[in-house]
Amino acid sequence: MPAPDVQTTADIRAAMADGATAVEICSIYLARVAAENDAIHAFTHVAGEQALEDAAAVDASGQGRDAAFPLAGVPIAIKDNISTRGMPTTASSRILAGFVPPYDATVIERLRAAGAVIIGKTNCDEFAMGSTTEHSVSGPTRNPWDLSRVPGGSSGGSAAAVAARLSPIALGSDTGGSIRQPAAFCGIVGLKPTYGRVSRYGLLAFASSLDQIGPFALTVADVAVLLAAIAGPDPADATSSAEKVPSFPASLGEPVAHPTIGVPWKLLEDGVDADVSTAFTTAIDILRSQGATIVDVPLPHAVYAVPTYYVVAPAEASSNLARYDGVRFGFRAPAGPNRSDLDTMYNLTRDTGFGDEVKRRIMLGTYALSAGYYDAYYVKAQQVRTLIRRDYDTAFERVDAVAMPTTPTVAFGLGERSADPLRMYAGDVFTVSANLTGLPALSVPGGRDPSGLPVGLQFVGRAFDEATLLRLAANYERDAPCWREFPPTAALASGIPDPTR
Amino acid sequence: MPTRLTPADVERIAALAHLELTASETERFTRQLGDILTYFDQLQHIDTTGVPATTNPVTSAPVMREDTPTPSLPRDEALANAPDPGGHGLFRVPKVIG
Numbered sequence: 001m002p003a004p005d006v007q008t009t010a011d012i013r014a015a016m017a018d019g020a021t022a023v024e025i026c027s028i029y030l031a032r033v034a035a036e037n038d039a040i041h042a043f044t045h046v047a048g049e050q051a052l053e054d055a056a057a058v059d060a061s062g063q064g065r066d067a068a069f070p071l072a073g074v075p076i077a078i079k080d081n082i083s084t085r086g087m088p089t090t091a092s093s094r095i096l097a098g099f100v101p102p103y104d105a106t107v108i109e110r111l112r113a114a115g116a117v118i119i120g121k122t123n124c125d126e127f128a129m130g131s132t133t134e135h136s137v138s139g140p141t142r143n144p145w146d147l148s149r150v151p152g153g154s155s156g157g158s159a160a161a162v163a164a165r166l167s168p169i170a171l172g173s174d175t176g177g178s179i180r181q182p183a184a185f186c187g188i189v190g191l192k193p194t195y196g197r198v199s200r201y202g203l204l205a206f207a208s209s210l211d212q213i214g215p216f217a218l219t220v221a222d223v224a225v226l227l228a229a230i231a232g233p234d235p236a237d238a239t240s241s242a243e244k245v246p247s248f249p250a251s252l253g254e255p256v257a258h259p260t261i262g263v264p265w266k267l268l269e270d271g272v273d274a275d276v277s278t279a280f281t282t283a284i285d286i287l288r289s290q291g292a293t294i295v296d297v298p299l300p301h302a303v304y305a306v307p308t309y310y311v312v313a314p315a316e317a318s319s320n321l322a323r324y325d326g327v328r329f330g331f332r333a334p335a336g337p338n339r340s341d342l343d344t345m346y347n348l349t350r351d352t353g354f355g356d357e358v359k360r361r362i363m364l365g366t367y368a369l370s371a372g373y374y375d376a377y378y379v380k381a382q383q384v385r386t387l388i389r390r391d392y393d394t395a396f397e398r399v400d401a402v403a404m405p406t407t408p409t410v411a412f413g414l415g416e417r418s419a420d421p422l423r424m425y426a427g428d429v430f431t432v433s434a435n436l437t438g439l440p441a442l443s444v445p446g447g448r449d450p451s452g453l454p455v456g457l458q459f460v461g462r463a464f465d466e467a468t469l470l471r472l473a474a475n476y477e478r479d480a481p482c483w484r485e486f487p488p489t490a491a492l493a494s495g496i497p498d499p500t501r
Numbered sequence: 502m503p504t505r506l507t508p509a510d511v512e513r514i515a516a517l518a519h520l521e522l523t524a525s526e527t528e529r530f531t532r533q534l535g536d537i538l539t540y541f542d543q544l545q546h547i548d549t550t551g552v553p554a555t556t557n558p559v560t561s562a563p564v565m566r567e568d569t570p571t572p573s574l575p576r577d578e579a580l581a582n583a584p585d586p587g588g589h590g591l592f593r594v595p596k597v598i599g
Contacts, residue, residue: 102578195558209557235566239559307541318518325519327592332584335595342597347521356529359520363511363534366518380544382554387547389555421533422540438558463560 009074009168009222016064022055022073026117029075033120033166036489041141042151042161044080045088045121051075054117063115070225070249072115077167079158080121081128082213083202084108087118091204092136093126095353096330105202106237107171107213107230114229119167122157126355127321128178128206130154131427134418135357142414143185144487145453149411152182155216159186162216164489169226170216175206176309177406177431179214180443184406184456187445187482189223189473190216194464195438196241198227199234207316208239210309210435218483220444220474224248227466243464251467255475259468261287261459262297262399271429272408279447279455280405286479287403287472297395297402301387302433308388309432310425311368311381318365321358325349360421389437396462401472404430406443406456430458440466444473445482454482506535 006012012025030048037043047054055073058064063072078084081091083101085108090096104112111118125135133141133156141156143149144164151160155172159182162170172179174192183190191214198213205211215226228248234240263284268277288294326332326349333348354362368377395402407427417424434441439460446457457476461469477483511531515522522530580586587593 099582102574102581196561238563239557241559241561242564243561301547304544304547307544310537311541311544322519326584327594328579329582330584340595342595343519344521345595346519350519351521351523351526354520356526359522359526360530360533360537362518362520363514363530364537367514367534367538370514370517376545377541379554380547380549382556383549383552384544384547385555386552387549389558422536425537436555436558463558 007165007168008217008219009071009225012074012168013070016073022058022064022117023052025073026051026055026075026119029119029167036164036166039142039147039489040144040160040164040166041139042122042157042164042166043077043120044090044092044123044138044157047087047118047120050087051117051119058115058117061115069115071111071229074116074169075119075167076111076116077120077122077158077161077170078108078118079124079155079170079172081124081173081204082107082171083204084118084121088121089204090137091127092124092138093354093358094137094331095324095349099330101202103202106199106234108202110230116229122155122161122170124157125154126358127204127317128154128173128175129317129357129361131177131181131424132418133157133182134414135355137355140414143411144489145187145411147489149413149453150185152185152411154178156182158216159183159188159190162186162188162218163487165486168217169222171213171230172216173203173211173213174435175210176313176435177428179216180406180431180441180456180458181428183216183443184454185411187454187487188216188218189220189442189444189483190214191223191227191442191466191469192434192440193227193231193466194241194440196239197243197440197464197466198230199237199240201234201236205320207313208320209316210313220470220477221249221252223442224252224470241464246467248467248470251471252474254471256400256468256471258291258293259400259472260293260295260398261472262295262395262402264299264302264402264404265296267299267302268404271426272405273410275449276405276408276410276455279449280457283446283457283476283480284403287476290475290479295399297399299391299395299402301384301391304384305388305433305436306425306429308381308384309428309436310364311377312385312436314361314365315368315378316365318362318369321362324353326353357421385436388433392433392437392439392460400468402460404458405446406430406458410449410453410455434460439463440469442469442473444477445480447480447482506531506538
């Protein structure tokens with residue numbers, strides 16, 4: 001048996017080079033999931049036997065020791081809004097109860113071809129709408145750093161799974177920050193690739209002009225390996241880009257020489273918790289000490305990104321979620337008394353099948369697109385979207401990346417914001433711009449608050465320049481290797497020796 | 502800008518969205534959606550004269566492909582998730598015409 005302290009894909013592949021099998025690696029992770037998932041609720045479905053069979057197939061193939069297959073034998077957790085053939089895919093919604101997709105998303109096909117072993121599906125906010133993973137039909141996921149706090153969202157299950165060492169890597173989706181914000185709250189690395197870099201085929205659509213699938217991992221190097229495996233054009237997604245995919249892992253070896261990094265200081269003046277500000281300033285000092293030049297970038301319209309986003313995303317969602325009607329898949333509400341017609345079935349199915357946050361957004365979007373309000377809300381928001389993109393284009397004339405905190409606060413308590421949607425939305429202030437503009441953005445652990453909770457440092461880059469973000473983050477991580485400390489929950493079952501105690 | 506959102510407005514929006522709200526939902530959503538729409542008003546203060554709308558971030562021209570037939574989803578797989586597959590290779594729905 002390999003040592004039980006494997007954490008990263010590098011650890012796993014080193015163990016396999018020493019003779020460990022993919023089945024043994026898979027068993028280690030399944031044992032951790034069995035021990036800790038009840039407390040954290042990161043997984044809504046554990047693949048168990050199927051994962052062990054897939055691992056056995058990797059062992060039979062010999063890919064586990066083939067450098068051309070860097071993910072062979074590596075377990076991975078998949079957000080439950082990404083279609084997996086033969087495995088439940090519900091987007092944590094009652095309306096998709098029991099849905100088992102007849103096909104794999106393109107990213108899943110690519111992961112299977114790469115030899116990655118899917119160990120389960122992870123909890124999320126229903127249809128990826130939310131920032132806490134509390135809006136799930138199966139109940140909330142908890143933050144491994146403090147079980148009374150949220151892990152962030154919407155990809156909170158994937159982030160918590162990686163942070164707690166229940167899976168070395170995971171996939172999430174990011175429509176307004178749903179990879180980066182939970183990565184920040186859980187103290188791991190998360191990347192939203194450029195719009196079009198990764199195929200969306202098989203991703204349950206929320207807002208089609210904003211959605212991107214992306215990687216979670218403990219280290220920047222692992223994010224690079226996973227991005228390389230899923231990136232690239234796909235005939236099944238007409239918005240996927242033909243842009244050349246560089247070798248992301250290879251690019252990490254060479255730091256960006258004397259980078260210029262922009263910081264929107266004015267945007268950070270209001271609404272950022274003091275502890276987050278302190279951690280961010282320290283992170284900027286580290287970047288400076290590494291040779292970066294820090295300049296102020298104005299981004300004058302970024303302050304309008306949240307209201308713009310909450311017009312655009314619900315408008316697209318109201319259209320995308322029209323397909324859930326109780327006819328072709330998922331849940332159908334029983335007929336009402338004396339009311340057994342088709343319209344009643346649609347209306348009752350949708351009212352009982354969707355949760356509150358999804359219904360709020362469907363109605364907001366329906367309103368913004370309805371006659372008389374279309375120009376005032378939808379067109380106006382799309383125009384402001386152009387202005388936000390122009391701000392970034394101007395900034396990138398003189399900077400290599402823009403840096404800011406990923407979130408204005410650290411992880412907050414369960415239930416603290418769920419009653420007040422506007423307060424919840426305000427927390428997305430630093431993440432939604434990357435979706436509105438399509439630009440790539442990465443969150444890397446950027447220190448801790450005084451109580452030990454993780455703070456995220458975000459880099460936003462030029463379109464299709466994920467390589468620069470990865471290189472900057474890898475260089476930062478070398479001098480601030482926060483990921484090596486891990487949450488108290490993770491030590492319980494894994495047997496990983498904790499370097500801090 | 503539109504005046505305050507009323508429960509009747511919310512019921513109208515819900516009907517457009519095929520949602521049958523309970524009375525307590527209508528009350529709650531009237532308040533919450535009203536607050537959110539008021540929050541959106543700040544966008545009206547931005548001068549967008551002559552600014553084109555961005556509907557999506559794609560900058561490259563669409564790529565065309567050959568229109569070549571490929572196998573589609575087998576019927577039994579397409580029906581496997583239906584709440585009421587009806588048994589005749591069809592999706593069955595409640596009566597449409599009385």
